[in-house]
Amino acid sequence: IKLNNANKLIDGLGGEKDRWAQTVIDLTSQYDILPGDSLVAAGMVGYAGPFVGEFRMSFESLWRETEDAQGLRHTEGCNLVNVLGQPVQIQQWSVYGLPNDNLSVENGIIIAVARRWPLMIDPQRQANKFIKTFGKATSEGGLNTCKLSDPNLLQTVELGISFGKWILLENIGEVLDPALEPVLQQQKIRDGTSFVIKLGDKSVAYDDKFRFLITTTLSNPHYSPEVSVKVTLLNFAITPEGLQDQMLGIVVQKEQPEMEDKKQELVKNNAAMNKQLKDIEDDILRLLSADGDILESK
Numbered sequence: 001i002k003l004n005n006a007n008k009l010i011d012g013l014g015g016e017k018d019r020w021a022q023t024v025i026d027l028t029s030q031y032d033i034l035p036g037d038s039l040v041a042a043g044m045v046g047y048a049g050p051f052v053g054e055f056r057m058s059f060e061s062l063w064r065e066t067e068d069a070q071g072l073r074h075t076e077g078c079n080l081v082n083v084l085g086q087p088v089q090i091q092q093w094s095v096y097g098l099p100n101d102n103l104s105v106e107n108g109i110i111i112a113v114a115r116r117w118p119l120m121i122d123p124q125r126q127a128n129k130f131i132k133t134f135g136k137a138t139s140e141g142g143l144n145t146c147k148l149s150d151p152n153l154l155q156t157v158e159l160g161i162s163f164g165k166w167i168l169l170e171n172i173g174e175v176l177d178p179a180l181e182p183v184l185q186q187q188k189i190r191d192g193t194s195f196v197i198k199l200g201d202k203s204v205a206y207d208d209k210f211r212f213l214i215t216t217t218l219s220n221p222h223y224s225p226e227v228s229v230k231v232t233l234l235n236f237a238i239t240p241e242g243l244q245d246q247m248l249g250i251v252v253q254k255e256q257p258e259m260e261d262k263k264q265e266l267v268k269n270n271a272a273m274n275k276q277l278k279d280i281e282d283d284i285l286r287l288l289s290a291d292g293d294i295l296e297s298k
Helices: 002-014 016-031 034-047 053-070 080-084 087-095 102-113 126-138 153-163 178-184 240-255 257-289
Strands: 118-121 143-147 166-170 188-191 194-199 202-206 211-216 232-235
Touching: 016 034, 034 053, 034 080, 034 102, 053 102, 080 102, 087 102, 087 257, 102 118, 102 232, 102 240, 118 126, 126 143, 126 166, 126 211, 143 153, 153 166, 153 178, 153 194, 153 202, 178 194, 188 202, 240 257
Parallel strands: 118 211, 118 232, 143 166, 166 211
Antiparallel strands: 188 194, 194 202
16 A cells, blocks of 8 residues: 555656756745845835835835845845735735736735735725725625724724624724724733733733724825824825726726636636645645655545
8 A cells, every 4th residue: 555655646746846846946046135035025015005106116126226235135126026925815816806906916915914904095995895805705704894983983893803803994084093092003912822902991802813904085195103103004096007907907898798707717717726736735745744654644
């Protein structure tokens, strides 16, 4: 039986040898340039969110030039998307309605990796639509929406914190409710093996799956420094490039709906297959590194 399993294992992994060998070479070469790439990506996550695409590109260019002047190696033309972007994840975002222009993809990456909760400048409500679709599909606890004017705002947030829901606070102005301060600053307090957060006069059990997202339809809001340091500001205002891509999609959908449907189906299938490939690779590596005799496994 072991000999049979060994033959199956060799046959199954034979085709992966060349690809994995090339991956090792690529990762080894990337090791020396990782600090430079990481600095550019970190700068984008920390500072570039409120700006439009043109300014973001100028920031990346300036930071790369500074690294060159200091002798810090980096990938040629490195940017936020090719450093932190995961193609499978980006494809999934596209399936759930995130526009595929570069600005929106960058915003999606920043939402995924930033420590502070995102406050999205969203005059066209594209981010709002994406968050609702994506949150309902992927959040285990579900997604609830609320507004600052809702009388049950704190109760909604409290339930979200306790049950690991996504809470989307919509259509805010330039001022946030002071009662949300502990949530914005993520003032978690350890209580035994778990965490609690003080909300009003209550101590609320904190579920790590909780997400708090904020949108505003104001096209050019002016937030005070006190607000800006508590959130990650993101500019989702549509760009000419993004508008061009979306208009092209609308034209194709009207003129040739079958082609648009086929495109969406291909995107979904491609994302699913890439995710399946990654899961299989992870399983293979887990089995190869596990204790015991791998030939005993089926």
